[in-house]
Amino acid sequence: MSPSKAQLLWMYEKMVEIRYYEETMAKVYLEGKLPPNIQKGLAFDIGSGPVPGEMHLAAGQEPVAVGVCAHLRDEDTVVGTHRPHHFAIAKGVPLDKMTAEIFGKKTGLGKGKGGHMHLFDPAHNFSCSGIVGASLPPACGAALAAKKRGQDRVAVAFFGEGAANQGAFHESLNLAALWQLPAIFVCEDNHWAISVPKEKAVSVASVADRACAYGMPGVCVPENDPLQVFEAVGEAVARARRGEGPTLIEVKTFRYFGHFQGDAEVYRPKDEVKHLRALDPIPKLAARLKQDGVLTAQEEEAIVARARQRVDEAFAFARQSPYPAPQEALEDVFV
Amino acid sequence: MAGRRLTMAEAISEAFAQEMERDPNVFIMGEDVGVYGGIFGATKGLIEKFGPERVMDTPISETGFIGAAIGAAAAGMRPVAELMFVDFFGVCMDQIYNHLAKNTYMSGGNVRLPVVITTAIGGGYNDAAQHSQCLYGVFAHVPGLKVVVPSNAYDAKGLLIEAIRDDNPVLYMFHKGIMGLPWMAYFQGSTTEVPEEPYTIPFGQARVVCEGKDLTIVTLSQMVHKAVIAAEMLAKEGIEAEILDLRTLVPLDREAVLASVAKTGRLLVADEDYLGFGLTGEIAAIVGEHLDRIALRAPIKRLGVPNVPIPYSRPLEQFVIPQVEHIVAAAKETMQGRVAAGGRA
Numbered sequence: 001m002s003p004s005k006a007q008l009l010w011m012y013e014k015m016v017e018i019r020y021y022e023e024t025m026a027k028v029y030l031e032g033k034l035p036p037n038i039q040k041g042l043a044f045d046i047g048s049g050p051v052p053g054e055m056h057l058a059a060g061q062e063p064v065a066v067g068v069c070a071h072l073r074d075e076d077t078v079v080g081t082h083r084p085h086h087f088a089i090a091k092g093v094p095l096d097k098m099t100a101e102i103f104g105k106k107t108g109l110g111k112g113k114g115g116h117m118h119l120f121d122p123a124h125n126f127s128c129s130g131i132v133g134a135s136l137p138p139a140c141g142a143a144l145a146a147k148k149r150g151q152d153r154v155a156v157a158f159f160g161e162g163a164a165n166q167g168a169f170h171e172s173l174n175l176a177a178l179w180q181l182p183a184i185f186v187c188e189d190n191h192w193a194i195s196v197p198k199e200k201a202v203s204v205a206s207v208a209d210r211a212c213a214y215g216m217p218g219v220c221v222p223e224n225d226p227l228q229v230f231e232a233v234g235e236a237v238a239r240a241r242r243g244e245g246p247t248l249i250e251v252k253t254f255r256y257f258g259h260f261q262g263d264a265e266v267y268r269p270k271d272e273v274k275h276l277r278a279l280d281p282i283p284k285l286a287a288r289l290k291q292d293g294v295l296t297a298q299e300e301e302a303i304v305a306r307a308r309q310r311v312d313e314a315f316a317f318a319r320q321s322p323y324p325a326p327q328e329a330l331e332d333v334f335v
Numbered sequence: 336m337a338g339r340r341l342t343m344a345e346a347i348s349e350a351f352a353q354e355m356e357r358d359p360n361v362f363i364m365g366e367d368v369g370v371y372g373g374i375f376g377a378t379k380g381l382i383e384k385f386g387p388e389r390v391m392d393t394p395i396s397e398t399g400f401i402g403a404a405i406g407a408a409a410a411g412m413r414p415v416a417e418l419m420f421v422d423f424f425g426v427c428m429d430q431i432y433n434h435l436a437k438n439t440y441m442s443g444g445n446v447r448l449p450v451v452i453t454t455a456i457g458g459g460y461n462d463a464a465q466h467s468q469c470l471y472g473v474f475a476h477v478p479g480l481k482v483v484v485p486s487n488a489y490d491a492k493g494l495l496i497e498a499i500r501d502d503n504p505v506l507y508m509f510h511k512g513i514m515g516l517p518w519m520a521y522f523q524g525s526t527t528e529v530p531e532e533p534y535t536i537p538f539g540q541a542r543v544v545c546e547g548k549d550l551t552i553v554t555l556s557q558m559v560h561k562a563v564i565a566a567e568m569l570a571k572e573g574i575e576a577e578i579l580d581l582r583t584l585v586p587l588d589r590e591a592v593l594a595s596v597a598k599t600g601r602l603l604v605a606d607e608d609y610l611g612f613g614l615t616g617e618i619a620a621i622v623g624e625h626l627d628r629i630a631l632r633a634p635i636k637r638l639g640v641p642n643v644p645i646p647y648s649r650p651l652e653q654f655v656i657p658q659v660e661h662i663v664a665a666a667k668e669t670m671q672g673r674v675a676a677g678g679r680a
Binding site for chain 1: 369651652
């Protein structure tokens with residue numbers, strides 16, 4: 001299955017938007033966290049600044065999010081991970097509310113209660129979790145609901161290769177295959193579970209190899225390329241919509257930043273990121289689209305400007321929004 | 336000569352190293368405990384000393400490796416398993432509460448499980464609802480687990496060595512905001528002098544942090560340091576608070592609580608765990624059960640997270656986690672409080 005021109009341009013624009021979002025977040029995150037404005041003796045203070053707490057950025061992993069979401073409709077479900085921004089942006093979660101949430105503001109998706117790892121947008125059937133492996137069971141649930149109601153909907157669970165060693169992964173794959181659920185399980189293999197490399201944690205070369213144990217197709221996408229992801233996922237989504245059950249897909253992708261911002265990455269070979277940056281999927285896609293006559297230099301400029309403007313506006317909205325009143329902490333435990 | 340000062344993280348990794356040198360049956364399993372040295376520095380330097388056979392980076396498979404710790408302990412070893420954040424217990428609790436906690440009892444005492452589970456607790460740095468909880472009340476609630484919650488480097492080392500040498504399962508819970516990490520603000524009172532030689536601190540012995548005649552503040556972990564600052568503020572207003580650091584929840588030093596409250600007649604329990612059905616209620620109940628020997632001068636006061644998940648946004652989190660000013664205000668209210676006149680015959 002080949003993407004249409006509109007799909008190609010959409011994927012490119014979303015990748016540009018995601019990258020600029022993550023790079024902007026990386027800068028904003030550092031505000032207020034460095035000496036001399038923090039406790040004496042500290043090199044960095046994770047709890048200071050306008051965006052405190054852990055921050056996991058997805059620069060380098062854009063092809064997975066766009067290659068999958070290009071096939072999805074608003075009513076399809078996506079469940080993301082602790083590193084969720086690229087999925088959310090590709091699924092159409094409003095940038096202003098999402099950014100406000102990450103700033104802990106009252107105008108955020110969760111009124112400031114959830115934060116960056118806990119983004120909930122029921123209007124776009126998007127959610128995520130800070131617990132590794134937690135995306136798969138709820139995706140099974142969304143797929144089960146669609147099947148029970150006879151709806152033409154699919155559910156996607158994203159997770160990392162580290163999550164493929166959780167019980168939730170194995171239980172969910174069995175359940176989805178047993179019940180023939182319209183689910184697509186997409187593993188982002190960025191090679192690192194915090195500091196532990198894949199070869200020291202996963203017993204098989206490709207997580208996709210595990211699919212056969214549960215009786216579903218397993219596909220390995222060998223390159224961090226949105227077009228390869230698009231093709232593999234297109235097939236899986238079509239199968240799911242036809243009622244033929246789930247698929248497990250592994251994509252080899254890149255983690256450009258640390259596990260979290262502030263991670264010194266003492267465990268990572270020095271040249272690895274440099275090497276991965278040289279393979280950056282965004283300029284690669286731009287070059288290919290130009291070569292194929294899909295994108296002109298002028299259009300490229302306009303796309304980049306548009307994407308950046310959306311991100312800048314979202315950050316401005318988040319900064320200008322008010323914090324919740326302290327007592328609001330006591331609301332929303334129950335509806 | 337003044338003694339050597341260590342952060343709590345340094346004291347913990349030193350205790351591990353000394354016990355691993357002493358006993359070849361001790362080994363560590365967990366996520367990022369090797370080259371990374373533990374996300375919160377608890378195993379720093381250990382893989383360099385003892386190698387990857389004894390400091391084992393595991394896959395993200397808590398049911399698997401915590402269950403394996405139980406099996407290895409039953410086979411005669413003394414495993415330590417690190418659960419990165421206590422909040423993650425949800426993925427492996429069956430191994431902990433249905434097996435680790437119960438096998439000794441169900442075997443009539445024939446099975447020994449000298450397992451230590453170390454885990455990070457606590458909030459205050461905006462890591463939101465799934466990475467900021469204390470939850471020691473959950474583990475203390477389940478019979479069969481000893482629960483250790485140190486507040487400073489000296490106690491951390493002595494209690495960890497005691498935990499490793501104990502023939503029973505121990506949950507050892509360190510608060511992130513007192514580990515002395517270079518990337519997270521912390522209470523500097525947690526960095527203390529620590530003797531170089533190994534030593535143990537017996538479980539079930541609370542520590543009187545400071546003496547006072549007006550009011551007892553029962554607390555633990557990071558909250559000890561907030562209570563100390565609060566006590567200094569209260570002292571300026573002529574209120575003398577006595578602070579009790581529980582150090583272990585199971586076993587619990589009930590006598591220390593009763594003795595202090597008998598002296599002061601007033602009790603404030605300051606906790607970072609959830610308020611409902613937990614530590615604060617347990618301490619209050621112990622005092623309530625001994626009113627035949629304790630004359631309370633004011634109603635008991637409890638501070639804890641008011642039964643909401645930990646919110647992300649800073650003003651919300653600061654509101655739900657008791658702060659120094661909350662302790663001061665609660666202490667003053669307790670000083671104003673009065674018990675109903677006369678008892679019923």
